Amino acid sequence: MLVGVKILIIIALMGGLIAYMGDKLGTKIGKRRMSLFGLRPKHTSIIVTIVTGLLVSAATVGVLTFTSQSVRTALFGMDQLRADMKQLNNEVAAKTQELIRGQALLEQNKQELEERMAEIEQIRREVEATKAELASAQAAKDATEAELASLQASYAEVSQKVAELEATRAKMEAHIKNLQNTQEQLQNGIIHLREGTILFQVDQLLAQAVVRPGLSEEDSNNAIKHIIDDTNKLVLRRLGIEDNGQSVVYVDRQNVEVATQKLINSKTPMVVQVVAAGNIISGEPAVAVIQVYPQQFIYKNGEVIHSTVIDGGTNAQSSMLQFLKQVNERAKYTDGDTYSSGPVHLKLRITQMPDFNDKAKM
Incomplete structure (x- = not known):
């Protein structure tokens, strides 16, 4: 201005x-x-x-x-100004059209943006839901892994038990086979019993030994094995067979294991006896039982174990055998069911009873 x-x-x-x-x-x-x-x-x-x-x-x-x-x-x-103004007007018109198109495009893009935002919101909800499902799946996976670990541990334990049962089954099958062989031998022994010679009677002591306490498992097994070997040699000598390593004495394996455990757990000297489980016939296997009990003092020298009166005559022999059986029972057991600690060496004293009738006649 x-x-x-x-x-x-x-x-x-x-x-x-x-x-x-x-x-x-x-x-x-x-x-x-x-x-x-x-x-x-x-x-x-x-x-x-x-x-x-x-x-x-x-x-x-x-x-x-x-x-x-x-x-x-x-x-x-x-003129130039007019031309420029015309050009500018054209450009303004073009820009106006572009602006209109831009506004329309902007409205379209805005609408698309709103749609995209809605889609993004939907996707966000789906992502949240997926995360929740993933967390649930992860928890289920952890639980499944824990259950799988427990099942694997149970499987390992069951496999170990199955292996132990298989070993026990094999052991029992071998034991059953041995029992079947023993049964066959006993059945054959019944036949030979009628025809063969009885070398040892049932419950007859075959061999015995005193074992010191405090042995290890290996030493206990060796001690039982040596006693069975000595018994086998004794039976072979009674049979008149040369000892060439063959085995004629049969002892149940479970009986051997129980006897070994008694030696392992013992704190005092133990007496190990091999006793005939039945009548041992010449030519048949000798089935024996191992008995283990603590060594203890039972009778004094000269102490009377049992006494009875036996009638003379033809029944004197059977009466004497019955008397000896009673003595054996008295010497075999002490108080209750406790076995004695070893064989009892007896002296048989026979005294004639006075005849009271003869004295009356006099």
Whole structure:
């Protein structure tokens, strides 16, 4: 606005100055009766006035042109300005169309964005649900792994028990086979019992030994084995067979294991006896039983174990055998079921009873 005020002030000053100069110049020309181009002074004065007016207009336009870019543009660049304005209008129209399309595209993109946001929200919910399912699956997996570890441990334990049962079954099958062989031998022995010679009667002591306490398992097994070997040699001598390593004495394996455990756990000297389990017939295996009990003092020297009165006559032998059997039972057991600690060596004392009838006759 200040520029416009300055331009108006300059135009007014220039116009007034030029008009004043033109008026003075016209007055002088009129007074002197000057003539230009052979014209009359009146006409010359008119021409000077016209020229002065032109100078005022030219000066005004020149000052405006010199002081204002807009005037210069309006005077010399109007066509270009129009062309530029037209181009700008076209560009504005194009930009407006682009803006409209952009707004439509923006609305479309906004709608798509809202749809994408809805999809993202749906996906987020699905992800949360999936995470929850994953956590549940992980917990189930952990529980399954724990159960699997427990099942594996149970399987290992069951496998071990199965292996033990298989070993026990094999052991029992071998034991059953041995019992079957023993049964066959006993059945054959029944036949030979009627025809063969009885070497040892049932419950007859075959061999015995005293074993010191505190033995290890290996030493206990060796002690039982040596006693069975000695018994085998004794039976072979009674059979009149040369000892060439063959075994004729049979002892149940479970009986051997029980006897071995008694030796291992013993804290006092133990008596080990090999007793005939049945009548041992010549030519048949000798089935024996191992008995283990602590060594202890039973009878004093000269102590009477048992006494009875036996009638003479033809039944004297059977009565004597019955008496010896009773003595054997008394010597075999002490208080209750406790076995004695070894064989009892007896002296048989026979005293004739006085005849009271003969004394009466006298």
